[in-house]
Amino acid sequence: xxxxxxxxxxxxxYRAAASSLPGAKTPAVAARRxxxxxxxxxxxxxxxxxxxxxxxxLNALERQSWSLPANDGGIDAARLKAAALTADSHRLxxxxxxxxxxxxxxxxxxxxxxxxxxxQAGDAVQDALVAAGDDRTVSLSELNAALASDxxxxxxxxxxxxxxxxxxxxFGTPALVNLRHLIRLGRHAxxxxxxxxxxxxxxxxxxSNVFARVAVGEGARLTHIRLQGENPExxxxxxxxxxxxxxxxxxxxSVQAGAALARHExxxxxxxxxxxxxxxxxxxxxxxxxxxxxxxxxxxxxxxRSNQLFKHVVDDEGHAVFxxxxxxxxxxxxxxxxxxxxxxxxxxxxxxxxxxELEILADDVKCxxxxxxxxxxxxxxxxxxxxxxxxxxxxxxxxxxxxxxVVSAVPEGALRDHVEGFVEAWLAExxxxx
Amino acid sequence: MLEIKNLHATVDGKDILRGINLTINPGxxxxxxxxxxxxxxxxxxxxxGRDGYEVTQGDILFNGRSLLGLEPEERARxxxxxAFQYPVEIPGVANATFLRSAVNAVRKHKGLAxxxxxxxxxxxxxxxxxxxxxxxxxxxxxxxGFSGGEKKRNExxxxxxLEPTLAILDETDSGLDIDALKIxxxxxxxxxxxxxxxxxxxxxxxxxxxxxxxxxxxxxxGRIIKTGGKELALELEAKGYADVIAAxxx
Numbered sequence: 001x002x003x004x005x006x007x008x009x010x011x012x013x014y015r016a017a018a019s020s021l022p023g024a025k026t027p028a029v030a031a032r033r034x035x036x037x038x039x040x041x042x043x044x045x046x047x048x049x050x051x052x053x054x055x056x057x058l059n060a061l062e063r064q065s066w067s068l069p070a071n072d073g074g075i076d077a078a079r080l081k082a083a084a085l086t087a088d089s090h091r092l093x094x095x096x097x098x099x100x101x102x103x104x105x106x107x108x109x110x111x112x113x114x115x116x117x118x119x120q121a122g123d124a125v126q127d128a129l130v131a132a133g134d135d136r137t138v139s140l141s142e143l144n145a146a147l148a149s150d151x152x153x154x155x156x157x158x159x160x161x162x163x164x165x166x167x168x169x170x171f172g173t174p175a176l177v178n179l180r181h182l183i184r185l186g187r188h189a190x191x192x193x194x195x196x197x198x199x200x201x202x203x204x205x206x207x208s209n210v211f212a213r214v215a216v217g218e219g220a221r222l223t224h225i226r227l228q229g230e231n232p233e234x235x236x237x238x239x240x241x242x243x244x245x246x247x248x249x250x251x252x253x254s255v256q257a258g259a260a261l262a263r264h265e266x267x268x269x270x271x272x273x274x275x276x277x278x279x280x281x282x283x284x285x286x287x288x289x290x291x292x293x294x295x296x297x298x299x300x301x302x303x304x305r306s307n308q309l310f311k312h313v314v315d316d317e318g319h320a321v322f323x324x325x326x327x328x329x330x331x332x333x334x335x336x337x338x339x340x341x342x343x344x345x346x347x348x349x350x351x352x353x354x355x356x357e358l359e360i361l362a363d364d365v366k367c368x369x370x371x372x373x374x375x376x377x378x379x380x381x382x383x384x385x386x387x388x389x390x391x392x393x394x395x396x397x398x399x400x401x402x403x404x405x406v407v408s409a410v411p412e413g414a415l416r417d418h419v420e421g422f423v424e425a426w427l428a429e430x431x432x433x434x
Numbered sequence: 435m436l437e438i439k440n441l442h443a444t445v446d447g448k449d450i451l452r453g454i455n456l457t458i459n460p461g462x463x464x465x466x467x468x469x470x471x472x473x474x475x476x477x478x479x480x481x482x483g484r485d486g487y488e489v490t491q492g493d494i495l496f497n498g499r500s501l502l503g504l505e506p507e508e509r510a511r512x513x514x515x516x517a518f519q520y521p522v523e524i525p526g527v528a529n530a531t532f533l534r535s536a537v538n539a540v541r542k543h544k545g546l547a548x549x550x551x552x553x554x555x556x557x558x559x560x561x562x563x564x565x566x567x568x569x570x571x572x573x574x575x576x577x578x579g580f581s582g583g584e585k586k587r588n589e590x591x592x593x594x595x596l597e598p599t600l601a602i603l604d605e606t607d608s609g610l611d612i613d614a615l616k617i618x619x620x621x622x623x624x625x626x627x628x629x630x631x632x633x634x635x636x637x638x639x640x641x642x643x644x645x646x647x648x649x650x651x652x653x654x655x656g657r658i659i660k661t662g663g664k665e666l667a668l669e670l671e672a673k674g675y676a677d678v679i680a681a682x683x684x
Contacts, residue, residue: 378485383522386482387536387592388510388543397535401526401575 006062007041010176013068014146021149022118023125032130036145043139055321055353056263056292061207061235068147069096069175075103075200079171083198083229087414089167090115095200097149097177107164112157115166118180121153128153128182131213141239144211148180151211155182156189158217165192165415172197172230174204181212185220187245192223194415199231199258206231210238218245218272225410227422229258232287236262244304246272250279253409255419256291257284257426263292263321270332273303281310282406284426285318285350292321297337299328302362305336311406312343313399314350322354324369330361339369344376344402396427403427435460435497435631436600442491443480450476452656453492458600458649461628465642465667466635468653469675474635475519477653478604481633482516483509496600510536511543515598517589519605524576529588530558532576537595561594565621582609590621601625601632607641619644639671654679 014037023029045061046053075095080103084091093103099117109115118128129145136142152168170179185191197208208230216222230236236259244250254264268277283291297306312320324339341354356369376398384394403423410416436458443451450473458464468474480487481494483506494501501509538548559569565587577585586606593601607615622632622645634645650666651658654675659682
């Protein structure tokens with residue numbers, strides 16, 4: 001292990017890599033990256049003193065020595081096939097934190113659509129890195145801004161609709177990988193995006209640090225699916241910032257079933273009225289996995305609806321975290337914000353921290369939150385066993401049924417089959433303790 | 435087929451069954467009638483092997499083998515089927531998925547290959563037609579949003595698919611109107627054969643007009659206090675349980 005402190009290791013890695021990072025020749029980008037690194041050096045990793053990091057600690061990251069990925073090697077065909085959608089998609093594959101052109105298949109796009117890896121995005125790199133309104137006090141997204149080596153840029157002009165899903169497929173590697181995505185839908189545009197983080201098949205732990213900026217224009221519709229199935233030794237931290245225009249619809253489904261330690265933090269802000277956000281999540285944790293979903297729903301304008309449903313299946317010594325923040329601004333009347341967290345704890349040492357955090361400053365609103373924690377239902381088990389179904393299979397069916405509510409939020413067809421397959425693979429992996 | 439010998443059972447430390455003796459031969463249909471709280475449902479759960487229903491004395495032999503110590507799924511695979519008084523709702527699990535798992539678990543036990551999806555669907559649709567059930571119930575989650583009658587029909591549907599050698603019907607008639615009752619009874623009668631038996635638990639005689647029993651037992655206070663032919667059911671319907679219970683106490 002290097003004798004240099006953690007933060008200085010990363011600063012050194014930045015200095016070595018800076019000239020080859022996307023946008024290095026654009027002064028505004030280079031300046032932003034330098035400033036972002038300085039911000040990260042100053043801030044360090046988030047710790048328990050921050051309210052939103054009370055249940056999830058990143059100390060383990062500081063005990064390892066991190067480098068940026070070597071720029072070699074691809075992904076083997078079998079692993080790619082197993083992780084990719086079977087249906088046609090606009091597919092961008094990332095290996096070692098870089099776009100893998102051979103494994104990707106962007107395909108034909110309608111007029112008014114831009115879909116590129118960040119490393120080839122030209123002027124759009126500046127959009128992805130230097131955005132007004134960036135919160136520059138968040139250390140992980142600053143680290144990402146400094147080190148982002150690639151990502152996806154998806155820009156749709158007004159009224160443009162993509163028929164096929166955009167598939168972002170990243171394979172983990174034993175290094176620190178920073179991907180940065182920019183997804184911007186113009187007015188009345190429509191798209192479906194599947195973001196998938198998969199095990200690259202190398203046992204040493206890697207660290208994925210992902211940032212995504214998503215803007216859904218007026219009347220636009222974005223379905224955003226996220227699958228986190230990293231190597232069981234890996235670390236995964238993702239931050240998403242979503243803004244939703246008037247009358248727009250944002251549907252998000254996040255399934256986390258991999259990594260030793262993972263956090264998906266999502267900030268959703270309504271920018272215009274009559275917009276809707278349906279946000280669903282599923283955590284499948286076993287072993288010592290620590291999987292965190294942290295949400296902030298900002299109802300900044302009137303007459304918007306948000307719905308959060310998060311489900312957790314925790315086995316062994318797994319630890320799930322759900323933090324559901326809802327803020328309703330003083331003038332955001334007629335807000336409808338619902339939140340539900342449901343958990344099945346399958347083992348004595350399995351844990352969940354589930355925390356609603358509602359700040360409601362308007363008076364004419366409908367807001368609710370709820371949480372339930374339990375084990376698999378004994379009556380349901382008996383009913384299935386009384387039909388001859390073995391206990392382990394009855395349990396698997398019940399867990400699959402529990403997950404189904406989230407899975408069924410994915411549009412029917414190849415995409416839902418894919419997500420279902422991802423969930424079922426986890427359930428089948430180990431005969432879940434009977 | 436089924437031999438219950440001096441069966442005592444407790445639930446939450448309370449004695450519910452206090453020495454039941456009952457023998458059902460292959461091909462026979464027995465009815466158990468009795469007032470509320472007599473132990474009828476407890477008996478059905480004890481036979482099916484539900485957790486928390488503890489046998490403290492006696493034995494249950496099914497085809498000569500003791501059921502005590504067998505898990506519910508092992509009993510089911512041996513050919514025992516309990517039609518629940520209150521069928522359980524299972525969100526997110528399609529009826530078809532559930533039932534195909536059950537059918538294949540039973541087939542595996544018999545050394546048969548899995549029933550493929552096509553054959554399963556064909557068989558299921560035929561049985562549903564027999565019970566006048568809409569095929570859409572296959573894709574719906576198990577018992578979710580089913581009416582009381584639909585749940586009972588779904589129980590009999592499962593029974594027809596699993597073809598048990600001993601069917602225990604726990605108040606399958608409750609919640610059914612007369613038309614549904616006839617359909618359900620026809621379903622049960624369709625399974626009658628010299629090799630199969632049934633134990634029909636009911637509060638009312640009505641069901642026994644359609645599923646005609648060979649033997650009728652009266653259960654009260656956790657014991658069988660009277661046994662007779664099918665005419666006993668009519669007698670109970672006319673006079674109530676009080677006389678029989680009083681005669682037993684005397």
